[in-house]
Amino acid sequence: MLHLHSNEVSAMVILLLLLFTLIVTPSVFPLFWQARSWLDILLYILCFLVISRLTARGSRCLWPPNVDFTGRVALVVGASSGVGFEVAAQLAMQGWTVILAGRHRGRLLRAQTRINHQLARHPATAGRSKPDFPRGRTFLLDAVDFLDKESVRRFASSILSIQDRYPLALLVNAAGVLRRHLHYSSNKDWWDLEEMLATNAVGPMLLTKLLLPALIQTAERSRLSSRVVNVASSCHTFLGFKKLRLRDDPIDMICDLKRNARLLNLSGVPTQQNVPEGCLASSDDSHYVMHDFPLLNFIGYYGLSKLCVIWNTRLLAESLSGLTFDTSLNANEAKALRKQTEKVISLAPGESKGVPSQRQRSKVYVACVHPGISATHLYRDLLPSWFLDYCVYLPSLIVGKTLDELAQSTLKAAVEEENIVQGGYYMCDGEHGSNNGVNCLSKHATDAAAIKAYAKFLDPLLQS
Incomplete structure (x- = not known):
């Protein structure tokens, strides 16, 4: 991993x-x-x-010099702790208006208070050649539960309702859970969707799909590219120990989770609703009944959900490949946007279909990142928070990253102007490009057939 x-x-x-x-x-x-x-x-x-x-x-985000981010609006999902909190705090410190989103409103309020204290202590923007730009601000809307399809839709509607006042330019999907035990969504639409898969991959993908019109609209009005950053993980390379899992293929693992929900009769009435081709009942269903994750393999299902995050990024990049700005700019536009002209490469090495030329700029860039290794509250389902903070987090800093350092790869993908990779994968030290982060993807992450099968699985889950 x-x-x-x-x-x-x-x-x-x-x-x-x-x-x-x-x-x-x-x-x-x-x-x-x-x-x-x-x-x-x-x-x-x-x-x-x-x-x-x-x-x-690792390296830090290179904030564009002499750029005033005041008025730019970012939505950070998972902002109550960990990477999401640090990203939200640093965006606000640089002048962004940040909408904090998460599942628990109480945690978000505490996070907002902490960020506001930081803004009050440091009124001048640090790390700029002209430290006179004003600080940003943060605010909350409704909480969003990625286990509930309707909750995601309601939250997206609330964001779209304020689009005229707060034009969305950046979406950071940093929400994530790691579960030791097997849980399914209690939502009637996603009753057969495992919790990590729903929270880490399917829910954020639905939210992104619903907010794409706002991101595109902001880009067209400002003539600046909007961005979507998905927080993935190096764990996508580990799907569990082969001897302890029933299937080697990630698509089969997803199908097994859906089939398992039906065998456990979680819906109350057995059904094959939303079960894609290849996931239907078979004569050997008894072999797939799983009441809990194996002790040594629950991390593999977390890795599966993060693999799906990378697939989400690929699918989004392909769907947005044709949305580019006109290359015929006047002199003022060309001067203002010269650093926005970015070379775009595909996620899979050697694939060039649908890739815009160097002179074209996408209206929405999308990338995924691996923040790095650290003991965040992601592990609170495994260990008490106090134990994570003092007995795991502090010793891990010898070879791991602080929370501030974990946020750097996400910030790089969000604001850096050079070498942005459409659909690319940013490593934990912020390296990116065909010779760096892309090479760190697993074979499943770049498997075109697997991505196509995942798209078929995902499509009915995102429908109304």
């Missing part, structure tokens, strides 16, 4: 080198160590830990 090119892996190598030096070399070079004092050894260890921490940090 680790990207070999990531900063965290480099930090782990440094830490392993330290352990190797402390464990092995005393027996090989005893005289060297006998001549060292305890203070020397302590300083030696401290130097390695500092180098490891600095290596794990």
